[in-house]
Amino acid sequence: MFLRCDQTPLWPVLQELFDAGLHSLDLRQAFAQDSGRFGHFSQQAPHVFADLSKNLWDRPTEGLLLGLAQECGLAAQRDAMFAGEPVNHTEGRAVLHTLLRRPQGMALPGDTPGIARNLAEVHRTLDAMLQYAEQVRGDAAITDVVNIGIGGSDLGPHMAVRALDAFRAAGKRLHFVSNVDGHELHGVLRSVRPENTLFLIASKTFTTAETMANARSALVWFGAEGGRDVARHFAALTTNVEAAGALGITTTFGFWDWVGGRYSLWSAIGLPIAIAIGAAGFRELLAGAHAMDEHFRTAPLAANLPVRLGLLDVWYRNFHGFTSRCIAPYHASLGRLPAYLQQLEMESNGKRVGADGQALPYATSPVLWGEPGTNGQHAFFQMLHQGxxxxPLEIIAVRQAAHPLPGHQDKLLANALAQAQALMVGKASPEDGHRHFPGNRPSTFLLLEALTPASLGALIALQEHRVFVSGCLWGINSFDQWGVELGKVLARDLESRLASGDAAGLDGSTAGLLARMRGG
Structure with a gap:
């Protein structure tokens, strides 16, 4: 067992340091007193440049946080994950999404038995999936691809396909259906024709309630609209080949129980991405993620960007008491990134008990939220500046535009820079409080040279690993999600009650709402 952050000798030292004055650190003074602050708190990682200098910490604090990571055994926990040890202890599973990005035949020190076999299976599946993607891309009769999935089977592929729109194949429209609300599926079906549509049903077990309801409705629609040859127009991303076959779906691509849903876009779940950007583009996505994996695995903790971000997250959550983090991508194609990161972090680290199953005495995951940059400026940035x-704000910007429109990119980047600057410097207005900006509000700035498959892969892997870092320090299992189960169980019961009207044993509120929904 590893030490939990609050059980280390350095935890009370950090608390004492914070109480003694770091809670009131002034960024403007910090820059005035340290001419090398930007150089120290910025770094280039694979495909991602990060400026952490506008955050509420100084060099001694970062040094103590790095010591805290060492006391918690972060490096050993990281190595255990990469080696394939069962770090998902509540389910007794390895956590090997990084294996999905590892080059064929590559061995790492400490690999557990079976890693080489698993890696070979990964590449066999990858090759078959990419071959199928190229087949679809070359089929002019298929103009629309509808991905039906939910959670990790939707958020990752949806985000990535939108992010890489500049690389998308001409003549192919990608649609994503996740909500069991029939309005979403109906809206997509109104815009497609069965003879020109490929449906991808993404569910590891082929039992996910929302996904299977949508899949069955799509099959009914397909037949009612004159569709023929289910085997040609439906494919399944699942390990339950038998269940898929029972619906007439014969093309299937599987993945493994050591791939969590929110970490699965690198697997067969990424088929819509591969169809959108091609096999070569998908391999570049994997290569970008692998480059960040290697940075996280090999870089010293003090120069390790996922580690520094994860330590900052702990510093903010447990010492400053910040309850949320705003994500503002200054690139329209990254519009789904905040939603993707919500699942990645809040499902991973939204836990109230430690490895021993006992309640933790401190807070864990912050709330993540956000919108594309300039949109957010005209919506919720008021609260960031004067609330x-x-x-804390995390800005993600891209230096090079992928469009030819003159003037737009400079305006966009100027806005990104200005918001981070304004949050820090503020504006004093002693005579008019309405126009007073207190400043000293923290932000992190992540900059990509261009938004490409490789840089997107690196950016996502960076976020995955920072979540792992904070989870390790908090002593929680970042790879299970038992909290989503209870609502599913109750929903099955209530669905039958909506049909029968039986309210026996329900609480007064649920019984009243049930009657109201039935028109009673």
Whole structure:
């Protein structure tokens, strides 16, 4: 067992340091007193440049946080994950999404038995999946691809396909259906024709309630609209080949129980991405992620970007008491990134008990939220600048545009720079409080040279690993999600009650709402 952050000798030292004055650190003074602050708190990682200098910490604090990571055994926990040890202890599973990005035949020190076999299976599946993707891309009769999945089977592929729109194949429209609300599926079906549509049903077990309801409705629609040859127009991303076959779906691509849903876009779940950007583009996505994996695996903790971000997250959550983090991508194609990161972090680290199953005495995951940059400026940035709560902002910008329109990119980047600057410097207005900006509000700035498959892969892997870092320090299992189960169980019961009207044993509120929904 590894030490939990609050059980280390350095935890009370950090608390004492914070109480003694770091809670009131002034960024403007910090820059005035340290001419090398930007150089120290910025770094280039694979495909991602990060500026952490506008955050509420100094060099001694970062040094103590790095010591905290060492006391918690972060490096050993990281190595255990890469080696394939069962770090998902509540389910007794390895956590090997990084294996999905590892080059064929590559061995790492400490690999557990079976890693080489698993890696060979990964590449066999990858090759078959990419061959199928190229077949679809070359089929002019298929103009629309509808991905039906939910959670990790939707958020990752949806985000990536939108992010890489500049690389998308001409003549192919990608649609994503996740909500069991029939309005979403119906809206997509109205815009496609069965003879020109490929449906991808993404569910590891082929039992996910929302996904299977949508899949069955799509099959009914396909037949009712004159569709023929289910085997040609439906494919399944699942390990339950038998269940898929029972619906007439014969093309299937599987993955493994050591791939969590929110870490699965690198697997067969990424088929819509591969159809959108091609096999070569998908391999570049994997290569970008692998480059960040290697940085996280090999870089010293003090120069390790996922580690520094994860330590900053712990510093903000447990010492400053910040309850949320705002994500503002200054690139329209990254519009789904905040939603993707919500699942990645809040499902991973939204836990209230430690490895021993006992309640933790401190807070864990912050709330993640956000919108594309300039849109957010005209919506919720008012609160970031002048609200009563301090809410750290994470800006993600891209230096090179992928469009030819003159003038737009400079305006976009100027806005990104200006918001980070304004949050820090503020504007004093003693005579008019309405126009007073207190400043000293923290932000992190992540900059990509261009938004490409490789840089997107690196950016996503960076976020995956920072979540792992904070989870390790908090002593929680970042790879299970038992909290989503109870609602599913109750929903099955209530679905039958909506049909029968039986309210026996229900609480007064649920019984009243049930009657109201039935028109009673």
């Amino acid at each position: 009563t709560d301090v809410l």
